[in-house]
Amino acid sequence: MxxxxxxxxxxxxxxxxxxxxxxxxxxxxxxxxxxxxxxxxxxxxxxxxxxxxxxxxxxxxxxxxxxxxxxxxxxxxxxxxxxxxxxxxxxxxxxxxxxxxxxxxxxxxxxxxxxxxxxxxxxxxxxxxxxxxxxxxxxxxxxxxxxxxxxxxxxxxxxxxxxxxxxxxxxxxxxxxxxxxxxxxxxxxxxxxxxxxxxxxxxxxxxxxxKNQKMKVENKEIFFKVVRSAFNQRRKTIQNSLSSKELNISKEKIKEILTLCNIDPQKRAENLTAEDFAKISSLFPPI
CATH class of the missing domain: 3.40.50.150 (Vaccinia Virus protein VP39)
Structure with a gap:
């Protein structure tokens, strides 16, 4: 009842x-x-x-x-x-x-x-x-x-x-x-x-x-750090948001990485796919 x-x-x-x-x-x-x-x-x-x-x-x-x-x-x-x-x-x-x-x-x-x-x-x-x-x-x-x-x-x-x-x-x-x-x-x-x-x-x-099979990333820790850094300053361009103290990498190096990934540096975090972030993080030096 x-x-x-x-x-x-x-x-x-x-x-x-x-x-x-x-x-x-x-x-x-x-x-x-x-x-x-x-x-x-x-x-x-x-x-x-x-x-x-x-x-x-x-x-x-x-x-x-x-x-x-x-x-x-x-x-x-x-x-x-x-x-x-x-x-x-x-x-x-x-x-x-x-x-x-x-x-x-x-x-x-x-x-x-x-x-x-x-x-x-x-x-x-x-x-x-x-x-x-x-x-x-x-x-x-x-x-x-x-x-x-x-x-x-x-x-x-x-x-x-x-x-x-x-x-x-x-x-x-x-x-x-x-x-x-x-x-x-x-x-x-x-x-x-x-x-x-x-x-x-x-x-x-x-x-x-x-998922039985996850997206391939080179280094999971770096991948998620890059993602967090990008969205912590989501109104900035991806080039500027990734040039943070947390990631300890220069704006020039970020621009170089984005160019190699064929990603427009003027885009924002919300415009990038998880696969884009995987490409970016794969080119990052150890953090």
Whole structure:
């Protein structure tokens, strides 16, 4: 029955009241209270009975419950210790769920994957606090773990930046970073009205499908430093934005590199493709 599910607004309020739980603004806690949204995340995320799921920030278990109904096994990592007794109660009948107290940015993910998933390829599902979205996604992608994909609810504006293409105002260093590792797609837009409490912005659910074969770059560290430097001063020409203290290279050398790459020095970062940045960075001296 709908009113017995954790996404029922009455159920959420009753649980919070019963446990005298105070929502933490510092942890960005906003709980889903809409069954259609919860079911859509799982359905459009392509979760099946064969899937092993790592959920980041299960909260009171609203999405966890739906994931456990559809997936084979779900491990949730929850930072807020005060939520652990609530999760123990709300998910007590879900035998394929394990909740771990920890910080996703500090926990040894390789060890966790080995212990909980025994080498199985997994899917990450998360409703992330806006302030920590980029560090978490960055860690998951950079460590190149045994992950099939990431299904994450984030601020709508950030989702647009992740999928943005060249020559658009949303195109950024984040676009190139995410698209280097994944093929991103927005699968659902989520209004602020379906959360308790209601946040100030709307959200989107984005699916990051990890690439089997990434774009070739000579040096990944230099590549991303060049990209960041270019977008840090995105209104400047590419020649000027790359002549920064961070990269420690002269404007004359930058012009020489751009000429060799057949790239107009008067273009801006938003006009260049990831492949353009790969060419540029391949000619950079060690930074």
């Amino acid at each position: 709908e009113d017995r599910r954790l996404y029922s607004p009455k159920m959420v309020r009753d649980i919070l009241e019963k446990h005298n739980f105070k929502l933490s603004k510092s942890l960005g806690q906003n709980f889903l209270i809409d069954g259609n949204i919860v079911r859509s995340i799982v359905e459009k995320g392509g979760i099946t009975e064969k899937d092993f799921i790592l959920e980041i920030g299960p909260g009171i278990g609203t999405l966890t419950e739906e994931l456990s109904i559809k997936a084979k096994y779900v491990v949730g990592i929850e930072l807020d210790e005060a939520l652990l007794p609530i999760l123990k109660e709300t998910l007590r009948e879900r035998k394929n769920v394990e909740i771990i107290h920890g910080d996703i940015l500090k926990i040894d993910l390789e060890e966790l994957f080995h212990k909980e998933f025994k080498g199985e390829s997994i899917k990450i599902v998360a409703n992330l606090p806006y302030y920590i979205t980029t560090p978490i996604i960055g860690r998951l992608l950079e460590e190149e773990l045994n992950i099939q994909g990431i299904i994450v609810m984030i601020q709508k504006e950030v989702a647009r930046r992740m999928i943005a293409k060249t020559n658009s105002k949303d195109y950024s260093a984040l676009s190139i970073f995410v698209q280097y590792y994944t093929d991103p797609e927005i699968i659902l837009n989520v209004p602020r009205s379906v959360f308790l409490p209601k946040p100030k912005v709307d959200s989107s659910v984005i699916r990051l499908n990890l």
